[in-house]
Amino acid sequence: MKIPISIPAETFKVRLIDIAVFLIILGILSFLIYIASEWGTPYDRTLEINLNPSNIPQYALQSVARIFSAYLLSLVFSIWYGYTASRTKIHEKIMIPLLDILQSIPVLSFLPGVVLAMIALFPGKRIGLELACILLIFTGQVWNMTFSFYHSISTIPKEMREVVKVFKFNKFSKFLRLDLPFSAIGLIWNSMMSVAGGWFFLMACEMFVLEDRDFRLPGLGSYIQIAANSGNIEYVIYGLGMMILLIIIIDLFIWRPLIVWCQKFRIETVPPEEERESLIFNIFSGSVFIKKVVDTLNNALNKIEKFSYREFILSGNPVMNKISKALGLILLMVISIIIIWAILKASSIVSSVSLDNILTIIKSAFYSLLRVSVALLIALAWTLPVGVYIGLNPRAAKMLQGIVQIAASVPATAIFPVILLLLIKLGGSLDIGAVFLMLLGTQWYLLFNIIAGASAIPKDLIEISRVYGIKGIRKWKTLILPGIFPYLVTGLITASGGAWNATIVSEYVSFGGKIMHAAGLGALISLSSASGNFGLLLLSTCFMSLIVVGINRLVWKRLFILAKTKYLLE
Amino acid sequence: MAKEVILELKNVKKSFLIGKGRDITVLDNINLNIFSDDFVSILGQSGAGKSTLLRIMAGIIEPTEGEVLYKGIPLRKANARIAVVFQSFALFPWFNVLENVRVGLVGQGLNDEEINEKAIRAIDLVGLDGFEDAYPRELSGGMRQRIMIAMAISCNPSLLIADEPTTALDVTIQAQVLELMKEMQRRFNTAFILISHDLGVVAEMADRVAVMYAGRIVEEAETAALLKRPLHPYTGGLIASRPALAGERKPLQPIPGQGPDLLNRPPGCLYHPRCHRRREICRQESPPELQPEPGRRVSCWLYAEEQEDGGGDR
């Protein structure tokens, strides 16, 4: 049996690492202070983005700050929303479909509302715009994390929940020792996707036009945009290079070690084919300093946990119960009033939209739908054979895993300028080109899910098929396709959602001083957002939301239920 | 040592709603008393209702009808010291052995040193000292089961319920775990309930056996008496369907048919479709609980009239 050996702490190597870690933490602290000072300055309306490449690092840092602030907000929100949604059946019935709808609303639709609100709250100060940008990024990151956390805590195995009941855990203990660890793996993987999503939307969130006011924040996104607008390919490449470098650094220093660490939260008792390794993780785990930090954290948590068991005089008190019930009712009333007011306001705005525009919306929706479908079909055509191959061959998986992961995390929007250049050179229109832009953003979801599905086919069945000599088309028909079907559907749902989201940035692009746009719903939304035509924006957003959620329910969810009942290979 | 009653189940019934207004009765008319020096085994195959019974006894779920008393007080109000040894997949995979055992003591209101002390003592007792830092996935099934036992005994329970503790283990490791459990019982004088489908394990460990079938206790007796002279045909059938490890090879006599369909409960005795001694009344009415001899209970029409049949040997 493997008895873990503890690394002796008094070696020269470790001391060096300690210093390194200490310096890193110092660096993070100074970074935070710099950001705070930057954001406290008054907002300069005529902010110019200096294209000098030497400015890239500081722009990059600011973008990173925004993305991670948005991420932290998403994390807290996901946990809160997940818990609240699983409280009662009613909560669940309202909040989960709501999540679905929220996920279908493209980031840009939130833009005018969020920006105007923040500017009104902090007039003249840059912090207002920063908050707006962070909130916008947040809307692109949070939904999948929320789904993941909710899904995790709803699928905790019965035995574990019962153990916790037998040991009479209170809510805090349950959260700390069961719910959080159990959802850790899902949260970490979704965090990766969310932060990648942050990069994806960075350009749209840092620099945008609203009611012919030009808003821009110093950051990597705006840098790349300005460079692209002025046709300065060289600077675009510098900016892109920085972005890719940052992505790789974050991957190496944060995600990889985290993924290695979160393997301890696995539930299966049989170890997987191969364990992931990270050099950085190994280095960090050898550091005495980090050990001390972790220990202090653990002790603090233990103390809080013990404290939570103290009998609060107020908890069982009937008066307190009445007060909290009353508060709940008041909150409900306030929310209802806000909702009613919002609906009234919205309908008045919407009624200002002309019939002509409505027809345009319908036509554009149709074109976008066409594009999304084509993109999905093309993606399916190549991800299906490749995904199945990788899934069934663990050796191939090992080799390709790293490459595919990096390729998938590079945001498509960063590569857009290059593709657009090609497009212009080839003289193609954005109507068709948009499909390829969308493809870049969605095919990875499909690929990963297919790989997961193929590797989940029970080995017994594969063996028996071999014994009976079943191969070729028959094998696909009876074994592979049914086996991956649930995963395929999950992948299609996410991919199509991603495709619709990508219409915003792929159907309407500003490049080299020119504005290109295709006939589509995404273009319409971008246009109306920029021109401040709220009525059109609201209506087109509703349309898109309706289409996405509609297809989700009528097509994907039905397929999913079919998958679970008829095709379950378990 | 005074023998006190730890757990009493009176007419416990448990039904579940399964949509469209239908319900399924998983436990029916369960009466069982557990005393402080008991080692009782509940024997039954899958679908007999053992796991539901376990959960009711441990206070995880409430019965639909009937009551459960812990030392005379209703279980849900009592501050019951009941520990459960689940099958080994109920360990926290992200905690090492020590942390897992500490988990059992979290809600007890002890301070850190006391928790550590009790946890380490429990780990020692089950023979896992030295493995405090190991994680469950690095350990074998037998060792994981021992962690669960350590978790259960660390808080010195008055009742310990073990759910199929050795089912997933190799026979030689099963031997180790069973010996350990016997020792624990001797040492702490805890009341023990062992739930199992394995006749051999039950025979070795328990003083008393309650045989379950389709949600009812069909027979209860002291182990030796039960094995030598089973009264209920189901018990007899179970014994006869097991091959012996010594003596000549005899053909196995399996119980024909399959387990009862709880959704469509046939009238009368639930075992009668498979019973080779069934009579007319078995088809019509469910048999009551009878006490044909002191210390033995059985739910079977064969013993209703105290006729010549009051032997029921096979």
Place this chain on the structure above:
Amino acid sequence: MPAEPLIRVEKLTKHYLNSAGLGPGRGERVKAVDGVSFFIHRGETYGLVGESGCGKSTLGRTMLKLEQPTGGRVFFDGRDIFALEKEALRRLRREMQIILQDPYSSLNPRMTAGEAVGEALEVHGLARGREKRRRTEEMLAICGLPAGIYHRYPHELSAGQCQRVVIARALILNPSFIVADEPIAMLDLSVQAQIVNLLEQLRERFGLTCLFISHDLGMVRHIADRIGVMYRGGLVEEAPQEELFRRTLHPYTRALISAVPSLEPGKPKRRIVLKGEPPDPAESWEGCSFHPRCPLACERCREEKPLLREVSPGHLVACHLAEGGDKP
């Protein structure tokens, strides 16, 4: 002894590269099956017992070439299986079938019982249409299943019924050799007896030769003619069923037998409780593979690996202390 045995296994070896885990042992060879030799006569049932990790399942699968063997040979009716070409092997596979432990994962959940059993006939081009249907229904009935089962899906059947379908599918091709790998481990006690009885009947009826792999010593004793005990990739004892229990020679076999709980309470159990855990298959050492846990281990056991030797007619044992043929 009569004619050539139907199955002859010669020094079968299967090694894995240990890729799991980050600790020591990674990248080392795991000797799952280490040079095992035995034979099975026509019509005989050979019981292979051992605990988890001993390699018995791997042995069964490697024999049928479901796993790539690392070394050794397997002869079926005198023909070297491993030397055959793909097409010839495929045809030979009809003669050798396997029944696995989990009935539900052996059946395609999208196919009804009838389709699953009939598929075998179709794939090997043996029957189609009405003939296929007739033979399928016939086999399902022989396996004790009621007529309506033909149209049922696996998830609608109990585990016992599913396993019967698996058996029907294995037998429909009329094989001469069956490997049953823990066929009853996942079934209820009362159903186990049913399936074992069924296997016995079918063996009689079709004259099957059978390799019955199990950890359940009681059942193996009941059904097998000869028994082989495996430990850590190798056979430690082999004997006819009665002889194995009457005159157990290897200490591991003795511990195994004594560990099985008996149904006679009151009789004090002189149980041999082995110390330690079943060994990590990745570790290897000189000497006898059992010596770390053996209550009788001596110096020679630590240094020299005992070979499987015949100490009396039909009774083989790999133990230095049992060589005289007397109990050590």
